[in-house]
Amino acid sequence: MSNVPPSAASLRGAVDLSSLVNRPAAPAPGHTEGSPATPAASGAEGAAPAAGVPSLVVDVTDAAFSSILDLSNQVPVIVDIWAEWCGPCKQLSPILEKLIVEYAGRLVLAKVDADTNPQLTQAFQAQSIPTVAAVIAGRPVSLFVGALPEAQVRDVFEQVLELAEQNGVTGRLSVDGAAAEATGEPEPEPLPPHHQDAYDAIERGDYDAAKAAYTTAIAQDPRDSLAVAGLAQVSLLARLQGVTMADVRGAGASSPDDLDAQLAVADLDLSGGHVTDAFDRILTLFPKLDQPGKDAARTRLLEYFEVAGLDAPEVVAARRRLTMLLY
DSSP: OOOOOSSOOOOTTSTTOHHHHTSSOOOOTTSSTTOSSEEOOOSSTTOOOOSSSSOSEEEOOTTTTHHHHHHTTTSOEEEEEEOTTOHHHHHHHHHHHHHHHHTTTSOEEEEEETTTOHHHHHHTTOSSSSEEEEEETTEEEEEEESOOOHHHHHHHHHHHHHHHHHTTOOOOOOTTSOOOOSSOOOOOOOOOHHHHHHHHHHHHTOHHHHHHHHHHHHHHOTTOHHHHHHHHHHHHHHHHTTOOHHHHHHHHHHOTTOHHHHHHHHHHHHHTTOHHHHHHHHHHHGGGSOHHHHHHHHHHHHHHHHHHOTTSHHHHHHHHHHHHHHO
16 A cells, blocks of 8 residues: 655646636536536445535546546545456445545545546556545645555545645535535635636537637736646647557657657656656757757747746756757
């Protein structure tokens, strides 16, 4: 069993990324038909979870994970990456669901089907399944791989709650009502219309519409840094849509000097949270490129900087290295 680490890496560069964490509170998972997260079948039917969301066990998808990031600011979210054909998953899932109910709203379980959600599977670096992780205040925490006995899973959950408390996440959800306010913080202000349009489009999986909404916001206010970051993030998601990881990495390995091939691999690196690897891949190739190639590489790096966060130490180091290569 892997212990919960003392701190969690940032989720920037993975899945819906940081700008989605700061959006207004999403509807409770599963609250209407067709909503981003719908109730999963629970092995503890008849047990009444505390009362605020329709279920404390939800199915989530690549396109709809932003609602889980929002929820993780109130309670820790346990992420179960599973597949229908996986025998150990069938042993573990009922244990996870039973314990989630017992914790009575202090935890939520988000179930991710690995076969239909490749972006989330890669973002959580699930090399085998079941893989179990947590999201606390929008940040991922690796927990364990494989099926564990109930007592060990309970111990992991206790460690998750301790880490959550250290990060100020101490809420409790109820069913069919609002989440309990642990901190008393005010509700966030409504987003500007184009930002809300972008988030709504992302929830639908319509990345082109999201890009258009962010582009409009930037045209109206070039200093809109949130729109700039959002456009970079959704552009990454759009490029990753429908790609096959093995094909992309195979093409990158066979064509080390091909910019397009290396940019595609760098997208995968960044989406999986391997920020330094993504930067290094492009910066190592940079001196070999002609001027149009350098321009394209620089544009992609600037986009990555927005995705990873301009103040991130990896970005500061990569920006310094890029400046040296340019001048």
